[in-house]
Amino acid sequence: MAEAHQAVAFQFTVTPDGIDLRLSHEALRQIYLSGLHSWKKKFIRFKNGIITGVYPASPSSWLIVVVGVMTTMYAKIDPSLGIIAKINRTLETANCMSSQTKNVVSGVLFGTGLWVALIVTMRYSLKVLLSYHG
DSSP, X not given: OHHHHHHOSEEEEEETTEEEEEEOHHHHHHHHHHHHHHXXXXXXXXXXXXXXXXXTSOHHHHXXXXXXXXXXXXXXXXXXXXXXXXXXXXXXXXXXXXXXXHHHHHHHHHHHHHHHHHHHHHHHHHHHHHTOOO
């Protein structure tokens, strides 16, 4: 019975004088640590889901592709053959961004689309190569 009383985080009793509240700080600490551990596991599961979702590539390769696209944009070379300009024109309907912000957003969107296309191409290539039965 003593163990059961120690497992309870808080107890309260209503008396004619008011409410008597007893807190077990160690039990509350263990509840906090359990919640913290649970959130850490959820974050790790989320991170692993992203890493396995983009398997042939890595999340850092996204940064390399986007930086490459932005570098060529600022070097006045159009790597997209006009697609970035179309994205920029589409973003002009929203008047909440400056022209510099629209250029950056359109470059990031094109870079992300290029990265996803590369991932799909690599996945399909791996699937074709690994399904050979000869």
